[in-house]
């Protein structure tokens with residue numbers, strides 16, 4: 596199990612938080628997601644054998660936001 600904090604640009608309200616949480620949780624291998632609107636970040640616990648940071652970034656981008664780290 597691995598943990599990463601993604602910095603996310605473009606979140607403005609609670610809807611964004613829910614949307615990004617869902618986009619990440621829909622990926623295979625994601626165990627837990629905690630998105631913070633105030634910090635502009637998402638803390639993700641995941642299985643690094645099943646999913647990569649690149650896939651997470653793509654899922655966030657597909658949802659209309661950007662991972663900036």
Ligand SMILES: [Cu+2]
Nearest residue numbers: 607608610611
């Ligand atoms: Cu929003």
